Amino acid sequence: MNAGSRPDFDPRDPLGIDDELSTEQLAIRDSVRALCRDRVQPYVGEWFENGELPAARELARELGGLGVLGMHLDGYGCAGMSAVDYGVACEELEACDSGLRSLVSVQGSLAMFALWRWGSEEQKQHWLPSMAAGEAIGCFGLTEPDHGSDPASMRTSARRDGTDWILNGRKMWITNGTIADVAVVWASTDEGIRGFVVPTDTPGFAAPEMRHKLSLRASVTSELVLDDVRLPRDAVLPEVTGLRGPLSCLNEARYGIVWGANGAAHSCLRAALDYSTSREQFGKPLAGHQLTQSKLADMAVRVHNGRLLALHLGRRKDEGRLLPQQVSFGKLDNVRGALEVARTSRTVLGANGISLEYPVMRHMTNLESVLTYEGTSEMHALTIGAAMTGVQAFRD
Incomplete structure (x- = not known):
C-alpha cells in the first residue's frame, strides 16, 4: 500500500x-x-x-x-x-x-x-x-451475606421432604432479584451443591430491593430470602452437582465483563476527548496542553489494548479454546484498566467530571462494583497465580 x-x-x-x-x-x-x-x-x-x-x-x-x-x-x-x-x-x-x-x-x-x-x-x-424474548426475567442466587468469594461454604440449604425439596437461606447482592420471575438458586444438600429453579411467586420466597448503594444505582440489586420454600422434585437442575455448576455460569458472565468494562472505559475516553477539544484554558483548547495530550494518549493505549485482549479471548471462545484462567486474565486486567481510564478522564474534566451531565463519575463508581463482582480482583489474581505456579494459595 x-x-x-x-x-x-x-x-x-x-x-x-x-x-x-x-x-x-x-x-x-x-x-x-x-x-x-x-x-x-x-x-x-x-x-x-x-x-x-x-x-x-x-x-x-x-x-x-x-x-x-x-x-x-x-x-x-x-x-x-x-x-x-x-x-x-x-x-x-x-x-x-x-x-x-x-x-x-x-x-x-x-x-x-x-x-x-x-x-x-x-x-x-x-x-x-x-x-x-425479555418477557420473563431471571436472577442468579449464589453470593451470601457471609460467603462471597467462598461459595463452597454457603449456608443456604435444601433438604428432601418426601418427593419435594425445602429451601432455606439468604442470598445477597442479586441483580434483577426484585423484578425476576425465576431465580436459579444454589444450595447445599446431602448430595453436594445443587441448583434449583425457583419461580419467584413460590410461597416463602421474597426479594427485597437493596437501597443506599453508591454504585450500580441504575440497577436492581436485591436480597433473596428463602423461608421453607417448597419445590417439586423436578425443580432441581439435573445435570450437575457441586461448584462446577455455578462456576461455569460465572465464567460466562466474566467473559462479558471483559468486553463490558472496556466499553465503560471507552465512554470515559470519548468524554475526555470531546471535553478537552471544546474547553479552553490559558487561551487555547485544553487538548492543546502537553499534559492533557499525554493523558489522552495513555487512556487510548489502555482502552484499545483492552479491546484487543477482549477480541482475542472472544475468538478463542468461539474456537472452543478459551480457558477459565484466561477469562480471569481478561477480567482482572480490563476492569483495573477501565478504572484507571475513568479516574484519568475525571481529571481531564476537572470539576465537571463529578457531574452527572457527563458519564465519567457514574462509570467510575459502577466500575468499583464490577471490580468485585463475578470474582474479586484478588481471586482472579490468585487464579492466574495458581495456574502459573501449580500451587493453590486460596486458603493459606
Whole structure:
C-alpha cells in the first residue's frame, strides 16, 4: 500500500480494530448503540441519581426484541450468535451503563446459561423462550451475606421432604432479584451443591430491593430470602452437582465483563476527548496542553489494548479454546484498566467530571462494583497465580 492510499487516523479507533470485526458484528454494535442512545442515555443520569431502574421490564422486552438476551446460546428462541458478537453487544451496553450490561449478563450468562447448560428439557422449554424474548426475567442466587468469594461454604440449604425439596437461606447482592420471575438458586444438600429453579411467586420466597448503594444505582440489586420454600422434585437442575455448576455460569458472565468494562472505559475516553477539544484554558483548547495530550494518549493505549485482549479471548471462545484462567486474565486486567481510564478522564474534566451531565463519575463508581463482582480482583489474581505456579494459595 502506498502512502496515498493509507486510511486516515481515527482518534476513536486508533488501531483500526473495527477492521477486524465482521459486517454483522458492526451491525450488532450499531443496533445496540442506537437502543442505548434512544432509550437509556437521556435518562440514565436521573435513574442513577434516584437509585432506580424504572424501565427495567420494558427495556428487557426491547433487548429481547433485539436478540441480545442469551444471544450466545443456541435454540429455545435464543439467537445462537458467536462469542465475539456477544462481546460487541456487552461493550456497547456498558459504554451506556454497567447496570444495563449487568441486567443482560445476569439474564443471559447466569440464569439462562444455567438452565441451558444444566437444566432438564422441560425446564428449558418452560423458561428459555420467554427469557430470550425479555418477557420473563431471571436472577442468579449464589453470593451470601457471609460467603462471597467462598461459595463452597454457603449456608443456604435444601433438604428432601418426601418427593419435594425445602429451601432455606439468604442470598445477597442479586441483580434483577426484585423484578425476576425465576431465580436459579444454589444450595447445599446431602448430595453436594445443587441448583434449583425457583419461580419467584413460590410461597416463602421474597426479594427485597437493596437501597443506599453508591454504585450500580441504575440497577436492581436485591436480597433473596428463602423461608421453607417448597419445590417439586423436578425443580432441581439435573445435570450437575457441586461448584462446577455455578462456576461455569460465572465464567460466562466474566467473559462479558471483559468486553463490558472496556466499553465503560471507552465512554470515559470519548468524554475526555470531546471535553478537552471544546474547553479552553490559558487561551487555547485544553487538548492543546502537553499534559492533557499525554493523558489522552495513555487512556487510548489502555482502552484499545483492552479491546484487543477482549477480541482475542472472544475468538478463542468461539474456537472452543478459551480457558477459565484466561477469562480471569481478561477480567482482572480490563476492569483495573477501565478504572484507571475513568479516574484519568475525571481529571481531564476537572470539576465537571463529578457531574452527572457527563458519564465519567457514574462509570467510575459502577466500575468499583464490577471490580468485585463475578470474582474479586484478588481471586482472579490468585487464579492466574495458581495456574502459573501449580500451587493453590486460596486458603493459606
